[in-house]
Amino acid sequence: MSRGFVKEDDQEEIPIVPPRAHLPEGVTNYVTPMGMDELLTEKQVLLDEKNELSIKDENERRIALNHIDAKLNLLNSRISSAKVVDLKTHPPHEIRFGASVTLKKESTKQIEKYQIVGVDEADISKGKISFISPLAKMLIHKKVGDRAILELPQKQRVYDVLEIEY
Structure with a gap:
């Protein structure tokens, strides 16, 4: 039967559900x-x-x-x-997935703390950043005392790694 003969009230409403946090294909x-x-x-x-x-x-x-x-x-x-990911298996002095990291921003001397988490857990208001974020990628494998440089379009943001916790 042609859709022209179906009452609009009979049409099933398709729910609009926002997508979950983006996770690239293959990651x-x-x-x-x-x-x-x-x-x-x-x-x-x-x-x-x-x-x-x-x-x-x-x-x-x-x-x-x-x-x-x-x-x-x-x-x-x-x-x-x-x-x-079992966080107990990570080397305690190296930043890996799940680490809570204390950083000092070089330009302002401001102390920032982040935990590297999964995409569904990420919430910047709670200091939780996704492991696929540029900041997290830049921090992976760094150790206390290392300098991490985040390349931004207009400038660089430089951080000193102060502390790593699991």
Whole structure:
């Protein structure tokens, strides 16, 4: 039957779900143990939300369920591809995935602290940067006392590595 003879009310609404944090094709989805816990908690919250949905209108309920299912599909894909990194296996004096790093910015002498985490864990407001970010890539394999130079379009940002913690 032609779509011209279908009422608009009969069309299933496609849920618009924002994509998860970008992970380039072919890049391993590394996560910290805490990051995996956060992903699993997020999944449980969505499952609880789905089970406790109390919308009476059948059409609205179906739309809400489709939206939750779409978010769950994206999340399940990310969980299934996750590789949890055991931070205890890293050399304690070298920056690797999961490290918390204290830096001194050369230009301002300002102290900054970051943890290198997975893409889903990254939150700059909490000092958590993705392992695929330029800053994290520049810090990997550095040691206390090393100088790290972040190349920006207009200038360089120079950091001194003060401390590494796991």
